[in-house]
Amino acid sequence: MYETMEALQASCAGCTRCRLCEGRTNLVFGVGDPKADLLFVGEGPGYQEDVQGEPFVGPSGQLLDKLLAAIDLDRQNGVYIANIVKCRPPQNRDPQPDEQDICLTWLREQVRVLRPKIIVCLGRIAAQKLIDPEFRVTKEHGQFVERKGVWMMGTFHPAALLRNPAQKPDAFDDFLALRDKLQELGL
Numbered sequence: 001m002y003e004t005m006e007a008l009q010a011s012c013a014g015c016t017r018c019r020l021c022e023g024r025t026n027l028v029f030g031v032g033d034p035k036a037d038l039l040f041v042g043e044g045p046g047y048q049e050d051v052q053g054e055p056f057v058g059p060s061g062q063l064l065d066k067l068l069a070a071i072d073l074d075r076q077n078g079v080y081i082a083n084i085v086k087c088r089p090p091q092n093r094d095p096q097p098d099e100q101d102i103c104l105t106w107l108r109e110q111v112r113v114l115r116p117k118i119i120v121c122l123g124r125i126a127a128q129k130l131i132d133p134e135f136r137v138t139k140e141h142g143q144f145v146e147r148k149g150v151w152m153m154g155t156f157h158p159a160a161l162l163r164n165p166a167q168k169p170d171a172f173d174d175f176l177a178l179r180d181k182l183q184e185l186g187l
């Protein structure tokens with residue numbers, strides 16, 4: 001049992017639990033406020049994230065930062081950001097189900113240490129893993145569901161928004177709903 005995010009991160013460093021360890025430059029554990037009430041979960045590191053060892057630092061990260069700024073949040077204050085898998089899949093392919101399940105052991109520990117009040121899933125992979133295996137982002141984005149005292153919501157992956165900018169207004173609405181939920185919970 002790890003008491004702090006730092007201790008957990010130290011124990012995750014060098015992880016070889018799944019095959020994704022083979023191709024990584026850096027393991028991308030997570031970043032943000034270790035006291036955050038709000039956790040964002042993406043899919044897995046891309047090229048820039050693998051190089052820098054930090055989640056969402058490439059183009060999709062810049063869009064995520066803009067969406068956060070639009071509701072007066074930033075990645076260092078009240079927010080923690082992690083991914084379903086912590087090592088970059090080759091050629092940015094989807095993480096495979098066994099890789100997701102193995103790496104989820106780390107994310108579960110992160111959730112246990114952080115005790116977030118809200119978890120926002122960025123994209124299909126995270127939402128299907130954490131909310132519902134049948135989750136459809138286009139249909140169910142922005143809807144909050146409560147699970148064991150934690151509010152969960154799935155929204156568009158920023159990389160999907162870059163490919164399909166027509167969905168940006170819907171994503172923006174989801175962030176406004178998130179702002180309302182934070183207010184409702186007094187966070």
Ligand code: URA
Pocket residue numbers: 042043044045046049054055056057058060061083159
């Ligand atoms: N996409 C993700 O899902 N996670 C990152 O950290 C970066 C891009």
Ligand code: SF4
Pocket residue numbers: 012015016017018019020021027085086087099102103106
């Ligand atoms: Fe370990 Fe996760 Fe990296 Fe696999 S993806 S090696 S489980 S940290």
